[in-house]
Each structure stands twice: as structure tokens, then as C-alpha cells.
Amino acid sequence: MHDIAYLYLDWLDRQHERAVIVGSSIGGWIALEICVRSVEHVGALVLIDSLGVKFGGREERDIADIYALPEDELRRRTFFDPARVVPDYSSLGDDELTAIARDREATALYGWRPYMHDPGLRQWLHRVRVPTLVLWGEDDGIVPPEYGQRLCAALPSAKFERIAEAGHYPQVEHPDAVADAIERFAATGVTR
């Protein structure tokens, strides 16, 4: 995960403008790993149902174990309306399915242990000194909105907004609502 953060930081170094970083789920974790290292080229940060930080005690699970949940429950926790968005895998082409399998493998490689978080990340969150919007699907059963509120409170300059009728990926279930929220935020809160 640290390598990915430095990869993006290298890329940000080559940009002419400060960027608005938008990270969803594991992407939110990557965004946080970037920003605790440097916000020199970051204008603002948008975290959507992010993970990556451990708040609870050692016997509490902050982030649902997606590798241990039965498929039906996993879908119910991931989406407000799974029937509308979960694809029929048998109808996808081999290349698309292989890409999905590859993505899942990469997610496991980065997030298996410690599970979907970096134990050292929380203590550096004060370094995320950029305006931050924490967007959360109201019905996220992977990382619940309460986790998002704790994350928001742990960041120096963040505000929290919910997206109604959405689970862990509001940008999939309600792309317009998410885009609107990001645009409103970027119009007012970005450090240029």
C-alpha cells in the first residue's frame, strides 16, 4: 500500500495544478496514505465509503470481512439494491471476468492482513491538511456510516455527507448524486 501511495505521489509531482483526489473504498485508503505523506500537490480530498483506518478495539471488527461473508449477505451489505447493480457473471466475456479476478486478487494482496487497514495510519491523519469531503452510502454494510463519522472527526478539515439509498459504492448506485456532491464541494472548498 505504501508503494501505491508513492507511485501516485510521483505522478502528482508531475502535474501543473493541485489535484482533487477522489478515493472510494480501498481507493480512499490509498488517498489517505498519499495525503499523510504529502499534500503539496493535493487541493482537496473526497473519501467515499473509505476504509484503511482502525478505530475499534482488537476484538471489534470495523470493516466487514468480505472474505468470510456468504455471497447473499455480502451483496446485501455492499449495495442498497443488489438486484439492480450486481452483474450476471455468466453473461460476461472472458477478458472482463479475468479482469475482475485480477482485481480481486490485487485487493487481497493489499488488504488481507492486517485486514483492509494500516495499523499505523490513524496516528498520522492530522497530516491530511486539505479540505476533505467524506461521502457515505447511508446503507453501507461493509463500513457503516458511523465509521465514516469517526474518520471525518479524525481529519483536520473534513465534512460528512450521506448519500441516500446507497451501500458501499454510492457512485455505482447513484452516480449523479455523488457527482453533484463532489462538484458542490470542489466549487467551494478546494485549495488552489
Place this chain on the structure above:
Amino acid sequence: MKVWHFSEMAYHPAWPDLADSYRVIVPNRFYDPKIGADLYHRYLDEWALCDELGINIMTNEHHATATCSDSVCTIPMAILARETKTVRLLALGMPIGNRNDPVRVAEEYSMIDVISRGRLEMGFVKGVPFEISPANTNPADLSERFWEAYDLILKALTSHDGPFNWEGTHFQYRSVNVWPRPYQTPHPPVWTPVGSAASATEAASRGMVIGVLNTGWARTPAIFEAYRKKARERGREPTPDRLAYMALVGVGHTREEGHRRADQILGYSRTSGIVAPQFANPPGYVAPNAAAQMLKGGGAMAARATRVQTKDGHPINPRTMSVDEAIDAGLSFAGTPDDVYDQLKAFYDHVGSFGHLLMMGQGGLISHADTVDNLTLFSKEVLPRLAGLG
């Protein structure tokens, strides 16, 4: 041909209480340690008997499961290293990609080799997919970790000039110095179980003995052939003693008795795959293209369901498989001693010879008395005829 008696030490008393998963998530309140103690002693007695019968011993391990109460394959081996005097002891094996400390594995194996005065055979296994969750090891780099652990263990067992340094990708030690050194020189023989031609090829390039489990009449020949091909490429003659095949064996004084015993042992095959589906294919455990085909075909459980096949290639449901189906599939050799020999010989000819029969002589619900008679009858009536094979 060498014969090895294998049992998973099933904790079958829990089975009637279980439903969708016998593994991973099944609470251990279903395990009664008093019954468990009796079972451990019983299974160990059966292995100890093998010393008198001239049948070698094989253990394995699984975790968090009622199908196998052997969660540490070296523990029964440590006991049997002293209780037995002549037979060889095969641990097949140690899941070294799932264990955090390969040096500790080298120490365990080395101690057993010394206590048994050089009778250990070392198995190294990647482990079935549902071992990933109990071990909490990363499935995406399991293979890489396995081979690094393997290299480190072999080096630890063959280094005799004091500490060496190991700063690898997955394991770091500044002072590897294993005491005792193994009894056998350069080290005990090395085995690995394989289930595909690709993994047979990997094992052949390292000269490991392969144990092929549950692949049957239909899938075994390609695996053995892949091994032979790669071994020859590497300049090693693939002698039959490099190849092992596991079968469930039920011998009886009558065909009915042999079949009844096999039917009880088949409790192993019928329960082994009962696992909550989300644990059946952790991401990265198989290559992306294979995982993609599983997604397309309805998931890992659907893929598992077609693995056992009749001789003419029809899938058999492992959970309801009959003895006749298991015999047809080449998973079981059962009946009178003549039947067992004939089935084994036909299989042997079909796959082009192998040097080890990994005989599940105990499995599922078969009783102690039946197991003892099964092993004894095999030893007296079948084993002598196998001298000419392998």
C-alpha cells in the same frame, strides 16, 4: 510398491449436528474433548499396528474442521516416531505457505527424523483453499511464500557450519542454526501433494515425490505424465518411487464386507468438500483465468462438484457417491483381496505405474475393529502381491 496407511482422524461424532459447513466456521462446542481423546488414542493405535503389519504411516493436517482432528501433522508423528520401530513416517504434510516460521518446521521435522532414527519423509503442502482463512495467510502470494519457505527449510536442514543469514521477501532471520540436524543425509525425502499437471511439473523440476489425491481414473494419467516429462527434461529418470496415488481401501473376507468398509471410509469423501462456499476459492488462490472460469460457471463450489468423474468422464457427486461409483472413478479399491488387487493393478496399468499407494484404511465412520481387520487383511492378502509393482 510401498503402502502407507492414512487417516484424517475425523471427529465424526459432530457430523450429525452439522449442516452447510464442516469447516472453518463450525464452532468447537461440537467437539467433546473426552470423546476426542478416545478417538486420538484409537487412531494412534491403528497407526502403531501398522508397524507390525509392514504398512508405512501417513499423516496430514487440516484446521478448524470436524473432518480432520489432526491439526498438527507432526504431533502424531512425534508419538509414532517412538511407538513404532521399522515403518516409515510420511507427514503429507506441513502447510509451509501458511506457517509463519519455516525454521520451526525444520526443527520439528529434524527432531522426528532423529527420534525415529531416520524414518521420516517430509511433506510440504500448499493446503486446500479453505485452510487460508484459519491460517489468515494471504492467498495472493501463497505460492511465492511456499517456495521461499521450502528453500529456507532445505537449506536449514543441510547447513552444518553454524548460523546463516536469510533476508528474503517473506522470511527474515539473521541466525538460522537448526539443532538437531536430521538423521538422514542430506535430508529426509521430500514429498508434495499435487492436483494438476502444472503443479506436477513444478514438483518434478525439484525432484520431489508427488502424492496425487482424489484425482481418480480420469485425471491422474495427465498429472503423472506431466511429472515424467519434466523430470526427464531435468535429466532425472522418473522412477515409480517418485509417484504416489491415494485411494480409499476397503478389504473384506467377502465382497460385501469390503464394500461395507469402503462405504464407511467414503464418509471422508462425502464430507470433505462440505464447506461454506465463500471459503472455497479465496482471491489469488488460483490464477486469474481459472478464477474467471469459476465465476462464469457459478462459483468454486460448482467447479469442485465436477472434479470426480467416472471412467467415461461423467461427473459424480462426491457427497452422495456410492462404493460402486468410487471404484469406477478409481478413488476406491474395495471388495475381497482379489478384487482390491485387480482394481489396483488395472489402475496401475492405466496410469503407467507408480511406487506408492497412499491407502486411506481408516476414514469416515468405520469402526476400530473394522479398521484393524481392514489393515490386517490388506497386509496379509494384498500387500505381498504388490512386491512386483512399482
